[in-house]
Amino acid sequence: MSETPVKDEKPKKDMKDVLAAVETIKCPVQRSLKFVEEFLSEPMCGKCHPCALGSFEAMVRLKRISSGRGTQGDVAAIQRIADEMLEASRCIKGKDTAKFLLNELKTGSFKEHLEGHCGERECLSYIMFKVIPEKCVLCGLCKDACRYNAITGEKKVSYRSGYLPFEIRQKRCVKCGECVPACTYGAIEVIEEKSGVLV
Numbered sequence: 001m002s003e004t005p006v007k008d009e010k011p012k013k014d015m016k017d018v019l020a021a022v023e024t025i026k027c028p029v030q031r032s033l034k035f036v037e038e039f040l041s042e043p044m045c046g047k048c049h050p051c052a053l054g055s056f057e058a059m060v061r062l063k064r065i066s067s068g069r070g071t072q073g074d075v076a077a078i079q080r081i082a083d084e085m086l087e088a089s090r091c092i093k094g095k096d097t098a099k100f101l102l103n104e105l106k107t108g109s110f111k112e113h114l115e116g117h118c119g120e121r122e123c124l125s126y127i128m129f130k131v132i133p134e135k136c137v138l139c140g141l142c143k144d145a146c147r148y149n150a151i152t153g154e155k156k157v158s159y160r161s162g163y164l165p166f167e168i169r170q171k172r173c174v175k176c177g178e179c180v181p182a183c184t185y186g187a188i189e190v191i192e193e194k195s196g197v198l199v
């Protein structure tokens with residue numbers, strides 16, 4: 001009986017695709033996270049531990065930093081993981097991933113994130129959208145624009161005083177940013193969650 005020929009299955013993704021996936025991302029933390037997630041989902045084959053375990057552990061640490069819960073220990077761990085992956089990964093794919101992480105670590109942006117600052121505003125946990133009460137004229141345009149029903153307030157005639165300004169319910173806000181251009185009065189601004197400073 002003749003054996004069924006085994007199909008030479010090509011991987012769906014290669015390292016070029018992984019790089020392409022991060023092309024438009026500017027924040028080093030987000031770039032690193034996306035790179036590692038993409039790498040783990042396909043070209044990473046799991047045949048050697050420094051790369052397989054290292055990239056998974058790096059992803060966990062990067063997620064923590066991206067969500068605003070990162071510590072100096074996480075940054076140090078990513079540095080250690082990348083050094084080990086560069087040294088001990090069996091193939092160029094693991095080594096290239098390590099090099100990518102090491103380059104991003106050099107930017108200094110990871111340290112800024114630990115201080116609550118994402119310069120590119122791509123880590124959404126670091127920012128919040130807020131109505132500036134003094135600028136709000138109670139027109140309700142933002143409420144109409146928000147698909148997540150995250151804005152409360154009542155439309156009133158702007159010249160009447162004494163009404164509360166519109167407000168963004170932070171628990172419902174998914175930080176899509178659509179209310180910002182909708183407010184033609186410039187009354188919605190982005191602030192840093194930790195410092196409360198405008199960004």
Ligand code: SF4
Pocket residue numbers: 043044045046047048049051052089090091092093094095
């Ligand atoms: S370094 Fe290469 S062989 Fe090792 S797990 Fe990563 S992709 Fe596979």
Ligand code: SF4
Pocket residue numbers: 131135136137138139140141142143153166182183184185186187188
């Ligand atoms: S669109 Fe701007 S001015 Fe109008 S209610 Fe919303 S925040 Fe206030």
Ligand code: SF4
Pocket residue numbers: 129145146147148149150151168172173174175176177178179180
């Ligand atoms: S950022 Fe998006 S979800 Fe949040 S209040 Fe504005 S429109 Fe709604």
